[in-house]
Amino acid sequence: MRFWHITIVALIVASVAAGQEYGQPDRDMPGDEMIQKYLARQTQKIHDRFMKDVESAEDWEKLRPRYKDEYFHMLGLWPMPAKTPLKATVTGMLKRDGYVVDMLHYQSRPRLYVTANLYRPAKVKEGEHLPAVLYVCGHSPRGRNGNKTAYQSHGIWFARHGYISLVLDTLQMGEIAAIHHGTYREGRWWWHSRGYTSAGVECLNGIRGIDYLISRPDVDPERIAVTGISGGGAATFWIAAADERVAVAVPVSGMADL
Known part of the structure; x- marks a missing residue:
């Protein structure tokens, strides 16, 4: 009997500790706030231990494959989908004056x-290979012609200065419209449960955009840049972290850090 008393006490203590971990002390707090506090604590734990095992360039090279796999997991791109014909x-x-636009x-x-x-x-001189810029647009819906039309001046500037810019x-904000901010405005939290995030698809689209650029005879595959606002x-x-062919990345007003 004494054994069972000790066992029950131990279980109670363990359950209290688990309750503290999952935010149970805040019993008067609404459920969504409890969950948010729990997630905030878990995020802080991940932040605190991130890169603790990297103290040198050698450490990084050894661990980079693991971190990259984790990154692709977060984007819903692991294993990376096979590269099918771009068509x-x-x-x-x-x-136009000094430049040409191909709609594709x-x-x-x-x-x-x-x-x-x-x-x-x-x-372009015959046989010349130009630097190329993959330009990824922001969240600016512009109707039937796609949100790329909001950034025409940037593509024109690059072309007039000797770059090829895609x-x-x-x-879902281009010529083919759909719901983009599903977990932001629409409450479609099941997207994450299914391993889907629009960020992953945007990253994949960018990687395949680089595939298209380097397939062109007028592009220098060693001089690929990515930028966007x-x-x-x-x-x-996302794209620069995923694709090592990116030589230069210039993120503008996107986020504080990766």
């Missing part, structure tokens, strides 16, 4: 269409 198609062309789409996965505009200098429509700044972080 890049130019649907129209505009010739490609498929980052079968039937996952990415609409884009490619800006290039009007005059300006991508943001997922706001949501495009965030996507710049």
Whole structure:
């Protein structure tokens, strides 16, 4: 009998400790606030131990594959989807003062269409390989022609200064519209339960955009940059961390850190 008394006391103590871990002392707090506090504590724990095992460049090189796998897991891209044919198609062309615009789409996965505009200098020497900029747009819906139209001046600037610039429509905010902020405005928390985040698809679309750029004979594959503003700044972080072909990344007003 004494054994069972001790066992019961031990279980009570353990349950109290577990309750503290999961926010149970705040019994008068609404459930959603309890969950938020618990998640905040877990986030802080992850932050506190992050990179504790990296003290040198050698440590980083050894651990980088593991961190990269964790990163792809968070994006819902592990294992990374197979690279299927892009089927890049130019649907129209505009010739302007000093630059040309190719209106195109490609498929980052079968039937996952990415609409884009490619800006290039009007005059390119035969055999010349130009630096290229993948430009990822922010969260600025602009109707039937896609949110890439809000950033035309940037693509034009790059083309007039000797760059090839591929300006991508943001997922679900381009010519093919759908719900983008599902967990932000629509309460579709089951997206995470299914391993889906629009950030992962945007990252994949960017990686495949780089595939398209380096497939072009006028692009130097060693000089690939990524940039974007706001949501495009965030996507710049994601793509640069995922794809080692990115030589330069310039995130603008996207987030404080990765």
